[in-house]
Amino acid sequence: MAEWHRIVVKVGTSTIVDLEGQINYPVINRLAQTLATLRQGGHEVLLVTSGAIGVALSQMDLDQRPKEIPRQQALAAIGQGYLMSIYHQSFAFYKQIVGQVLLTYDVFDNPGMLANTTNAIETMFSEGVIPIINENDVIAVDELDHQHSFGDNDYLAALVAKEIKADGLIVLSDVDALYTANPNIDENAQPLHQVAEITDTIRLSATGSTSGLGTGGMSTKLRAADLTMQNGSRMALINGNDPANILAVIAGQKIGTLFEGQS
Ligand SMILES: Nc1ncnc2c1ncn2[C@@H]1O[C@H](COP(=O)(O)OP(=O)(O)O)[C@@H](O)[C@H]1O
Numbered sequence: 001m002a003e004w005h006r007i008v009v010k011v012g013t014s015t016i017v018d019l020e021g022q023i024n025y026p027v028i029n030r031l032a033q034t035l036a037t038l039r040q041g042g043h044e045v046l047l048v049t050s051g052a053i054g055v056a057l058s059q060m061d062l063d064q065r066p067k068e069i070p071r072q073q074a075l076a077a078i079g080q081g082y083l084m085s086i087y088h089q090s091f092a093f094y095k096q097i098v099g100q101v102l103l104t105y106d107v108f109d110n111p112g113m114l115a116n117t118t119n120a121i122e123t124m125f126s127e128g129v130i131p132i133i134n135e136n137d138v139i140a141v142d143e144l145d146h147q148h149s150f151g152d153n154d155y156l157a158a159l160v161a162k163e164i165k166a167d168g169l170i171v172l173s174d175v176d177a178l179y180t181a182n183p184n185i186d187e188n189a190q191p192l193h194q195v196a197e198i199t200d201t202i203r204l205s206a207t208g209s210t211s212g213l214g215t216g217g218m219s220t221k222l223r224a225a226d227l228t229m230q231n232g233s234r235m236a237l238i239n240g241n242d243p244a245n246i247l248a249v250i251a252g253q254k255i256g257t258l259f260e261g262q263s
């Protein structure tokens with residue numbers, strides 16, 4: 001397997017916002033520092049970020065995600081700008097320019113729009129910019145109504161990684177690894193450090209989010225891992241509480257869960 005040169009990192013709401021619903025500025029800052037270090041060391045780095053709604057809940061002093069789609073979309077509109085301003089400031093401290101890309105799933109079915117998107121991303125790479133992607137929640141309801149599991153940032157990140165031929169995808173979440181069962185519910189759950197195939201047993205072990213803020217839980221991460229492995233690439237799942245762990249993954253250390261097919 002090639003070195004991790006072109007890397008997609010996906011960060012979930014559960015990392016951007018803490019258990020009390022507060023924006024996790026120190027973690028966002030360390031994430032910016034880590035990604036800027038990688039980029040300035042010669043890697044090509046792209047960030048897929050969730051958290052627009054999570055950030056807006058904090059801004060609007062709400063303690064839970066509303067059920068109504070228009071209210072969720074309004075929160076996404078409020079939070080996305082703020083989320084980007086936090087990233088802008090955090091990356092600027094490390095002298096790193098970022099660019100915002102908002103995508104919907106139909107982009108991947110439209111060759112013209114897809115080419116425009118990848119051309120813009122390639123240009124940002126060649127100019128040393130880190131693209132930051134989120135789903136365009138205001139016009140895409142698939143992620144927010146919880147009805148369609150395809151509309152989530154885990155799978156979006158896997159699709160982006162596939163299109164830009166990334167060497168690997170690193171998913172940051174609020175768990176240390178994939179476990180044999182949800183570790184927040186089952187105290188006997190055991191971590192799985194290496195997965196070569198998403199079997200039915202593994203699929204059954206994955207349930208939804210228990211944080212109350214993340215949407216996909218482990219099921220969407222497994223779909224992302226499946227697509228990534230089918231594509232001959234690899235995905236690492238690690239805890240986002242210390243974004244410097246990204247460097248450990250790239251150095252080949254056994255950390256979190258590595259989803260990698262047998263070659
Ligand atoms: N088998 C499993 N192993 C690990 N976590 C699991 C598993 N099944 C369900 N989960 C849940 O998935 C959550 C992570 O998903 P989510 O909250 O959507 O995070 P994010 O916001 O990072 O995408 C964990 O906190 C845990 O509650």
Ligand SMILES: N[C@@H](CCC(=O)OP(=O)(O)O)C(=O)O
Binds near residue numbers: 051054153214216217
């Ligand atoms: N696009 C949404 C992400 C939805 C969400 O919570 O996703 P995740 O935390 O990755 O399970 C947002 O920015 O709020």
